[in-house]
Amino acid sequence: MEERKALVIGIDGVPFTLVKEYVEKGYMPNLKSILDQGFRLWQMDASLPDISSVSWTTFLTGVNPAEHGIYGFIHLDPRDYSLRFPNSGNVLAPTFFQILGLDPGGKDSSLARKYLPRFKEPRSSIVINVPHTYPAYPMKGVLISGFVALDMARAVYPPVLVSTLKRMNYVIDVDPSKGHRDRDGFLEDLFQALDTRKEAFDLFFQGKWDLFVACITETDRLHHFFFDAALDQDHAYHNDFVDFYRKLDSLIGHLYDVFRSRWGDEGLFMILSDHGFTRLKREVNVNRALEEAGLLKLRKDGERYQRMAPGTKAFALDPCRIHLHMKDRYPLGEVEEGDGESILRDLESIMGDLKDEEGNPVIRSMYRRDEIYQGPFMDDAPHLLCLPVDGYDLKGRVGTDSIFASSVFAGMHNQHDAMLLLPGNKDFSGKPHIGQLAGLLLDYFCGEDH
Amino acid sequence: MDHLDQLESKSIYIIREAYYRFKDMAMLWSVGKDSTTLLWLCRKAFFGKIPFPIIHIDTGYKFPEMYAFRDRLAKEWGLNLIVGRNEEKIKEGMGPFKGSKLECCNELKTNALKQVIARYGLKAILLGIRRDEHGIRAKERYFSPRDTQFKWNYEDQPAEIWDQYKSKVEEEEHFRIHPLLHFTELDVWEYVRRENIPIVELYFTRDGKRFRSIGCVPCCSPIESNASTVDEIIEELKISKTPERAGRAQDKEDTYTMQKLRALGYM
Numbered sequence: 001m002e003e004r005k006a007l008v009i010g011i012d013g014v015p016f017t018l019v020k021e022y023v024e025k026g027y028m029p030n031l032k033s034i035l036d037q038g039f040r041l042w043q044m045d046a047s048l049p050d051i052s053s054v055s056w057t058t059f060l061t062g063v064n065p066a067e068h069g070i071y072g073f074i075h076l077d078p079r080d081y082s083l084r085f086p087n088s089g090n091v092l093a094p095t096f097f098q099i100l101g102l103d104p105g106g107k108d109s110s111l112a113r114k115y116l117p118r119f120k121e122p123r124s125s126i127v128i129n130v131p132h133t134y135p136a137y138p139m140k141g142v143l144i145s146g147f148v149a150l151d152m153a154r155a156v157y158p159p160v161l162v163s164t165l166k167r168m169n170y171v172i173d174v175d176p177s178k179g180h181r182d183r184d185g186f187l188e189d190l191f192q193a194l195d196t197r198k199e200a201f202d203l204f205f206q207g208k209w210d211l212f213v214a215c216i217t218e219t220d221r222l223h224h225f226f227f228d229a230a231l232d233q234d235h236a237y238h239n240d241f242v243d244f245y246r247k248l249d250s251l252i253g254h255l256y257d258v259f260r261s262r263w264g265d266e267g268l269f270m271i272l273s274d275h276g277f278t279r280l281k282r283e284v285n286v287n288r289a290l291e292e293a294g295l296l297k298l299r300k301d302g303e304r305y306q307r308m309a310p311g312t313k314a315f316a317l318d319p320c321r322i323h324l325h326m327k328d329r330y331p332l333g334e335v336e337e338g339d340g341e342s343i344l345r346d347l348e349s350i351m352g353d354l355k356d357e358e359g360n361p362v363i364r365s366m367y368r369r370d371e372i373y374q375g376p377f378m379d380d381a382p383h384l385l386c387l388p389v390d391g392y393d394l395k396g397r398v399g400t401d402s403i404f405a406s407s408v409f410a411g412m413h414n415q416h417d418a419m420l421l422l423p424g425n426k427d428f429s430g431k432p433h434i435g436q437l438a439g440l441l442l443d444y445f446c447g448e449d450h
Numbered sequence: 451m452d453h454l455d456q457l458e459s460k461s462i463y464i465i466r467e468a469y470y471r472f473k474d475m476a477m478l479w480s481v482g483k484d485s486t487t488l489l490w491l492c493r494k495a496f497f498g499k500i501p502f503p504i505i506h507i508d509t510g511y512k513f514p515e516m517y518a519f520r521d522r523l524a525k526e527w528g529l530n531l532i533v534g535r536n537e538e539k540i541k542e543g544m545g546p547f548k549g550s551k552l553e554c555c556n557e558l559k560t561n562a563l564k565q566v567i568a569r570y571g572l573k574a575i576l577l578g579i580r581r582d583e584h585g586i587r588a589k590e591r592y593f594s595p596r597d598t599q600f601k602w603n604y605e606d607q608p609a610e611i612w613d614q615y616k617s618k619v620e621e622e623e624h625f626r627i628h629p630l631l632h633f634t635e636l637d638v639w640e641y642v643r644r645e646n647i648p649i650v651e652l653y654f655t656r657d658g659k660r661f662r663s664i665g666c667v668p669c670c671s672p673i674e675s676n677a678s679t680v681d682e683i684i685e686e687l688k689i690s691k692t693p694e695r696a697g698r699a700q701d702k703e704d705t706y707t708m709q710k711l712r713a714l715g716y717m
Contacts (some may be wrong), residue, residue: 007570074716148711408715
């Protein structure tokens with residue numbers, strides 16, 4: 001068997017445009033040096049919606065949400081309107097590292113059917129800190145779950161490694177609530193977390209593996225709280241922001257050098273982010289817009305979606321997954337199959353016409369479920385998915401007083417500005433999409449990458 | 451004495467010991483398989499005639515099959531059945547769709563039981579909980595004191611060695627007694643099979659699904675299963691890796707996840 005090795009670095013929420021600018025400004029010399037060695041930086045589309053759990057799952061499985069089953073951090077239980085929080089157990093398609101390990105964990109997907117027959121020997125992977133892999137599950141190699149991982153004991157496979165990680169004070173995630181009450185302390189935590197990530201990467205790098213996936217999530221946390229400091233040189237935290245990127249750049253350079261020194265020029269090196277980031281101007285409460293249009297009716301009592309009253313035709317889940325309140329799916333649902341089309345048209349016109357207080361449009365594009373999703377788990381898909389103009393953070397809160405609100409956050413996700421770094425000989429027919437990368441990796445491992 | 455005999459005799463010993471110490475005692479019957487097994491053991495302990503009342507807390511949201519089963523057995527076995535309902539809250543429309551599920555459970559189950567305990571001046575309640583049901587239940591004692599607010603101080607409990615049970619604690623309002631604590635889920639089913647104990651039909655498959663744990667309709671989900679007899683359930687449990695209460699709402703992890711997500715602006 002020809003020895004093939006791949007190192008994938010995930011950097012959560014790092015935008016293509018910012019990286020490009022920081023490389024040009026000289027803040028990321030290691031990345032510049034990698035680019036100078038024949039790599040290319042791409043602007044990439046994230047999943048729809050551009051939420052970490054959906055995007056990373058799309059990356060790991062190489063299939064769309066209707067095939068892997070994850071549409072967001074939150075799922076509404078259609079039986080009683082309560083919230084459910086999907087985890088790795090709800091991912092219904094195998095990941096590329098399960099396919100490489102020749103053990104899809106009893107799961108099936110179009111990608112698995114295509115690639116499983118092409119591998120004869122199982123290959124092992126080390127996968128560290130990728131969001132939405134909790135609880136960790138048996139696989140060939142090592143899996144250390146990322147956000148939202150609740151209990152270290154269930155976040156590590158094989159479990160024997162828990163004590164090793166505890167001894168090195170490995171943190172699964174910084175405490176994001178600290179960003180609201182102690183900004184300096186939160187920044188300190190982010191820098192420290194990067195150190196423990198490096199320590200963990202180094203430790204497992206020495207082992208035996210074919211594929212190594214090292215994910216850094218602190219970038220996303222930094223952006224949520226400090227993205228306004230990214231390019232504003234007068235911002236009190238600008239230097240800290242740039243310093244964080246310098247530290248990130250040196251970690252990338254370090255991993256690249258170790259990879260090259262161990263495997264020469266043969267191995268495949270890739271960096272990707274799961275979505276872009278942009279400055280946040282206004283929060284937009286989509287459910288309030290639906291309420292004002294008479295499509296959502298709320299009772300005074302109850303919590304969140306359990307406040308929905310008879311007469312509700314549509315509601316939104318974070319960030320802007322609009323579901324029709326179908327009669328055959330929800331206890332209080334009234335929308336008949338035949339009425340869906342006209343309500344969808346109403347929704348498209350309500351959302352398309354949505355403008356902020358200064359008359360600026362809010363919605364950049366809208367998709368119906370059939371346009372973007374395909375697979376066995378279509379029933380859970382939103383009927384309409386909206387993407388905002390950069391700056392308008394769409395929210396699924398229930399029972400707010402106004403459509404527009406200011407935010408305590410400085411940055412928000414976007415779908416169109418994720419980043420990808422690959423060897424220059426890899427090409428795409430158009431703009432790359434995060435869902436294409438699993439196939440690209442599997443092609444590499446079965447020697448069909450030329 | 452085989453394994454099931456040992457389990458049975460330990461349970462019967464605890465039931466008799468409890469009745470000897472507390473005359474103002476009752477048994478809580480949820481109509482599920484565990485408390486129905488406990489009911490069976492109580493009948494055995496007192497040769498067919500249970501000398502204390504049996505309480506069923508009715509939230510109004512139980513499966514119709516459970517009500518029918520309860521009434522049939524109460525009649526056949528001559529039970530002194532007390533049905534406890536928090537009438538005030540039921541009239542106000544409390545339910546899983548109003549407020550949180552936690553609030554609903556608190557009003558329609560916990561407070562309904564508090565009302566029954568106060569009305570009948572009960573000093574001890576027999577319950578059919580088992581240690582293997584949930585992590586926290588592993589810490590339970592056979593005789594477990596509770597204060598007036600039902601608070602359980604699991605870090606400060608009397609030791610229970612050599613079958614010596616402490617049943618007098620200052621200021622405590624009542625005791626919870628758990629004669630089934632040492633049974634596992636599989637033990638219960640094997641005992642049900644041996645004794646031919648009647649069980650609600652919800653536990654058996656219908657259209658490829660059955661309930662492994664039953665309670666209120668909105669908060670229980672069936673599992674995929676083709677087990678239509680006790681034998682088949684036992685075979686299924688021997689290979690299952692899913693926890694018994696997986697079909698119940700998993701409130702604790704959800705609360706923590708929600709806090710994390712909210713700190714990042716979701717919801």
